[in-house]
Amino acid sequence: MKDVYLFSGFLGSGKTSMLTDVIRQLKEQHIKPAVIINELGKLNFDSQAVEEGIPLKEMLEGCICCSGAEKTEAQIQSLLHDADFDILIIETTGAAHPVEALDAVYSPLFADRLNIKGIVTVADSKLWLNRASLSPQARSLFMEQIRHAHLLLANKVDLLTEEEQAQVVYELQSFNPQAFILQTTNGKVPLALLQNMQSTAQVDKEEIIPARIGKSFNLGSRLVEFNRSYTQEEFEAWIKELPESVYRMKGYVPIEGIKNPMLFQYAYGMVQWLPEFIHMPAKLVIIGEDIQQIKVVGID
Template identity: 75%
Template structure:
């Protein structure tokens, strides 16, 4: 199973500096990282910072999430089939919402091959203090990236006074009390801190493992494997009973009377079923907050 780290953060926060330093640390341990970089434009400027011996896939024009999720899945699938690597590092665009980025990464086709270690958000500490200057829409995105972090890097601390540094840490702790907060300069973080992360709570039939870093993590994912077919009506009844903290579900659900498992997608209350002409693995991925507390046995 490959460990996966998702690097999030607003434009100019220092994600690429974090990425290049983490690559260096993994290589010094004799491990081979692979990289997926997401950029808003059509030219891969940031990817020039990645060494040529590192397997690299580029997602241009901000397509790692939302409508480009299928492209992201294809890139990961290609990496898994064609490249030898030990760990996957994904740098999202500064305009990506963490839930959407995680959704794009977590395909039921290869979810059991990946271990999502967590979302590392690089927060520009100076921008945090001046977040009131951002437009309302941009400010919401900036704060959502911070709210969903499992590990939060309060970056650019060298630009602040001691009192400002203390204010940033105090406010970030109050805003996301489940994340470990590290004060950083140039996005440098000890590799051991990353390796100790564990964001994914998984289900294997009836066994539940809850993963923690400090406190139980909020944003996490789970895999449900179906042992038998379900009726579409009973399954949708279960979906309607889910709490609002389930943001995304996608996968292949075996429906009674239907030859192949059907493609099922759910996003913020909206449900979509599509016929599948191949016999896909009957697995469903759930993404949301405090997913470990949800009873999934009702879908069996």
């Protein structure tokens, strides 16, 4: 039997940081993981978190929980047939409803070969406190991901005061009393805590509140290719003008005076720049609601 973990969490919550650290811990204990990463856009930057040699399947431009259930089955079948691994980690897109995504894993084709350990949801603690700023549809999805977690990481606690940390834990525990709640920074979770997980029941579809992705929830992705360089000040001035409907951006931005495009990440107003030592394509994925209407600096 192969243990299966489903990593869930809203856009920019820290799922990939958790994945990277969990893989490190597994490697230290000589446990072989396989990974399936689901991404909303055409490029999967998160796959770079997975070390070479680890079996990896990518599902781009879609959601495991929508039309991707058959693709998920095929990916798992392929891993079970071709790859040497001990556990399977599935990282969903931030737009995925965790229970619907988990349901896609329950297939009669391999049910006797997989042991579903449960849903691990990474929640951005600061976003939890500011959840009223989200659109009703986005807030519904954010809270559904938290409500169905077996293990809940209250992440980014380093950005909160002690009083705010206590408030987050109290409110999360009240909202999902069944979950074990762990306060984390950079998504670091002890491997033993994951190994001690065990979901107690099959998916109950009657309890799922549909996320309505693609209907009233107009979440989508947009791929932008840059044809010129920017100053950081120019680019960040554009960032400040973005509407709140832009939740996440990640990619490589060409900056004047720097040889290679810099790795750029954005989540809920917070910006991160990191140097890149090889020349990556100057492309950016924007994730949010109604993003086709957004004017991109120097392009539109």
